[in-house]
Amino acid sequence: MSAEALSTDRVRINTPATNGDRLWGDIVSTARFGAADKGGVTRLTLTEEDRRVRDWFVAECRALGCTVEVDGIGNIFATYAGEDMSLPAIAVGSHLDTQPQGGRFDGILGVLAGVEILRTLEEASTRLRHPLTVINWTNEEGSRFSPAMMGSGVFAGALALDATQALADREGIAVGTALDAIGYRGEARIDPAAFSAYVELHIEQGPLLEASATEIGVVTGIQGLRWFDIAMSGTEAHAGSTPMAQRDDALVAAAEIVLAVRDIARQNPPGVGTVGFVDVGPNSRNVVPGSVRLQIDMRHPSEAGLDQMEAALQQAVGRAGARAELKRIWSKAPVVFAPSIVDAVRNSAEALGYSATDIVSGAGHDAAHIATIMPTAMIFVPSKDGLSHNEAEYTAPEECARGAEVLFQTILEIDRR
């Protein structure tokens, strides 16, 4: 055996491995902060429950030798020193807040896997070349304060700090006040340029990995979305005395559009289209409907796909004539993750011998904001029955462990570059 092969073997042998049992222990034990009745977690952002899990996270990271910083929106950055502190840090993370009666895995897995990697490095008395920062983003869920993905949005410069601190919940409590109440309005000004890459491990929150018995999702991006409102007008008329040929029925016209939305999505795979809201006027059994409002949600991983779907929707609305009015009320561009980081995830899953498939996220994540300021990618692990935002949300211990292993391997690959 050549000296070179020997040294390569040594490096492999010396690479420490994450401990899936220890990670699972953290998932189970931190679920006590906001434990819900059916095994899930209710831990809305910036509440007392959130403070307790944050305090736990900070204490664990400090005990592992990390420097912990908190910025003005309460994002927590725990940094484990690298051999070369002049190098930009590699960042991993996600969020510790949940929906009401949420699960034990959504967001939480990504932060706790980061902690497990810190434990692994510390236990082996090893450092990466780069510093490694584990991040907990504030208010990913958007359940108490809107918008969702708030902390990452402020960090990425998509949301202004002052205006965001002033936003209030339903009780009129401002974000800034809530940060003060739990002691997490920090002073740190963290420069995004201090990071070289961001990798977020997350549960899929959908059924694809489970259905195809695939262990790891290599997330190539996050689909974009467009929201439309349509107002249809017809003529209210007596349901008994108005002959069929003389009706101007707004709901029948709207029904054509509902079917068109389904067909448009089917014709533009993997796009999806939904009419989730219908308001009929006057909504009375024996009156021909005179007005209908529809709310439409269309999503696609590419801007071109979204453009095609929108153009087809305009045509469908055009067929309904002057009585239909279409308005685009909101849009979010698709996110395409950095190929170099996506490749690192794919290579890592392969090196570990796990089945993997490219996948586009159907849901929004903090990584969407972070992708605008640094090379970013995500790793998905399966969600049982595709369930999330539900106490029954479940990812098995070995699935969580695989996710952490791929996350660690990805960091190691980025660190070697």
Ligand SMILES: [Zn+2]
């Ligand atoms: Zn999440």
